[in-house]
Amino acid sequence: MIIAARKSLEEIRNMLSGYKRILVVGCGTCVTICWAGGEKEVGILSSQLRLASSKDGNELSVMEAVVERQCEKEMVIEELGDKVPGVEAILSMGCGAGVQTMAELFEEKPIFPALNTTFIGMPEKEGLWLEMCGACGDCFLDRTGGICPVVRCAKGLLNGPCGGNLETRCRK
Ligand code: SF4
Ligand code: SF4
DSSP states (O other), X not given: OEEEEEOOHHHHHHHHTXXXXXXXXXXXXXXXXXXSSSHHHHHHHHHHHHHHHHHTTXXXXXXXXXXXOTTOHHHHHHHHTTTGGXXXXXXXXXXXXXXXXXXXHTTTSOEEEXXXXXXXXXXXXXXXXXXXXXXXSSOOGGGTTTOOXXXXXXXXXXXXXXTTOBTTBOOO
């Protein structure tokens, strides 16, 4: 799945400066699982934005929504079709694919990314995700014992263990 992490509140607020009515849109799939952009995180960020703007004396209207998969146009239109006309800008809490899907669909609105998309990975244990794939476009895991050297070798070596190995296995 796609792993992402939220940008700082300061960076997000800088992107949104000048807008008075925004829609914060989460994604119910990958970024929900990695706790970056699901319903809970949409609620937290929206509250932070409202609080910070009212402290500054700038009333910001923040609407909230979550699309099951933000990278699927049909789902985005079904969930957001009636919400988008009423806002000036959209803040996406999906990965980069979600942000771009919405930018294509809602050309007339500025779309801002609230997350940094970091890698393709898997959950190792609670709160820890491991990078597993660099989306190289030519998977050769059949020749590497099911371990991806593109992202899991510290040196990115494709041709077997280097001099730092211990009894043929990587020390990592
Ligand atoms: S937009 Fe698509 S790929 Fe990105 S987090 Fe959501 S479901 Fe995953
Ligand atoms: S070789 Fe590694 S980076 Fe390339 S597709 Fe396979 S898992 Fe992903």
